Amino acid sequence: MDLLNTYQLADHKLDNRIVMAPMTRSRTTQPGNIPNQMMAEYYVQRAGAGMIITEATQISPQGQGYSFTPGIHTQAQIEGWKLVTDAVHQKGGVIYLQLWHVGRMSHSSFHGGEVPVAPSAILPQAQVWVADESGNGSMVDCPMPRALTLEEIEDIIEDYRQAAINAMEAGFDGVEIHAANGYLLDQFLRSTSNIRTDQYGGSIENRSRLLIQVAKAVCEAIGAERTGVRLAPYITARGMNCPEIIPTILHCANELDEQGVGYLHLSEADWDDAPQVPLHFRSQLRAHFSGTLIVAGRYDKEKANQILAEDYADLIAFGRPFIANPDFPERIRHNYPLSQFDGTTLFGGTEKGYSDYPAYIGSQSSGS
Template identity: 45%
Template sequence: MTNVTTATNTTTAIAFEPIAVGDMELRNRVVMSPMTRNRAFGTVPTDDMATYYAQRAGAGLIITEGVQPSPVGQGYPDTPGLHSAAQIAAWRRVTDAVHGAGGTIVAQLMHTGRIGHPSTTQAVGAGALVPVAPSAVRADGQVFTPAGRADLVTPRALSEAEIAATIADFVTAARNAIAAGFDGVEVHGANGYLLHQFLAPNANQRSDRWGGSVENRIRFTIEVVDAVADAIGAGRTGLRISPANGLGDTVEPDHDIVYPMLVKELDGRGLAYLHLVEAGAPQLTPVLRAAWNGVLILNAADPDPLTHGARLQRLADGHADLLSFGRLFIANPDLVDRLATGAPLAVPDLSKAYGGDHRGYIDYPSLVAVAG
């Protein structure tokens, strides 16, 4: 374990102050970033998942792992959905546990688009569904399946009617999230998944109103966000973006035009927040910060997890309103307390990050448990 810069000085104390984010009142500005953990066996959340999130309820806001809004939106084995009664009931146990521990939690709605494999949906009884995307363009790379790694397949291009149906799937999933007790949702427009694929010209080669120009390529993201906000309230709706991070074989030569235009278009709609993943284009952060008048959550670029505590200075510098942390929340369920006191930070065992049982999932101790 390694100690990090303490957050108890006056410049970084802002991280531990409350803040209003849309319709939510958060007790601090440290956010648990969404992280796929592949523990929802059969796409239904488990009791271990309730324990996992409740352990981390000290975060000002928890954003769940990616949750598929429809069967065809599932990209990986053992990821949870929000499109069945069983899933809603199981998520209710998760949200009750988090609220019981004093936390706030939103569901991240993640349609993986062309990042998927027919064997994954077949394994959960949904049939061997061919992944869908803006265009029938295969992403370079492989994906995890129930049988191990497999080459990505050529997706099926969505028709105009299917685009409308996909937007409706996001709306239904958002309503299901509220029914399951979530405080809101985050629409996943990042990391090479479906919304990001519409934004990236190498994945989106359409010649209709959903492709070609920048105005057309941002249309799908805007319509998904607007539809979700209309259904559950803008104050309970957030959006995550990751300009030029390259995941999912996305290539964005005009990201410096696309993302300011997208953010300016969405600004003023009263959304709860914008969640910016900085890693692909950190130079764009101040541009997007200036274009966005709402709450900004920043997932800052920093390759070393044990220096992440130093990110807190970025709140004091005005770069963002909240900061999200991923890997550190895996191994430090009480991360907020550790950052506030400058306590040692544990390093996660990433060999146990995806799939498996409780080990490397809910067995990381808090400082109180260690002391006891």
């Protein structure tokens, strides 16, 4: 088995095992954080992926933490996303929407001057991208958050449920619940960011409770087979270095498997000196979860095919390579060289550094 083999995911036969990973690009129309035609062009150029997982998309105004990121909580946003899903489906692609609540990874400017929310009032020691109305942005420190009340937690579960329903209305093939990389659900999972003393804090079972409840609500709303969950067991940045995270992740995997969740997506550390994911954890995860496994984190063709051959994953997600290589699967197929992206154009802006990267000369993909 390798990256170019087909794969059956729920009702969809994927053309290959290459997944376009979720990547924040901050190109929505303002005001309203509305997906637009430029975003549709960007995604349709990359519809050669076996599956696309969109950029993280906030489930509510409270869930926003970066400028110009899309939402899925207003009718205008739903209509904007339809431009994207229609275009991708016309090219034969499969596309899932990543559902996002950033929790404490936010800034008061997104919340009318109020501080962001979190499991507990603990400073994240992190930064988020905040831009002015002209699109000029910079990274700014996150303020001290406030702890959520039990009533507010119930509201957030409902926001996830409604966001999943909205995603179906917008034409998505499924959704991915973002419970990784230091955002709200991940914050609840970890003892370093969650020091609550109620039913959502303390034990592994309690810290896992919100993710399990959110997944249950989403599965009941749209079907477990159309629901995925992203987790980050070995990522330690943003105050996430929890000594109990591995048994917590395995507990969640077992609970999500019982719910019939379609896939788990591991966000693996992708910086130069990051810890390697040990093989014994990969084996444990297989034992706890019987559904599809996706992994992401600085994979190249050789490393990806090795992981697939050893059955530690079913699909491999690629992020940065898809930015400058809209025809990335074709480049993998034909061993074409990869172009490098312009880091200055990652967040905000226009088509430049977004949908103007060309396909490889000689590639059969349409490119830009």
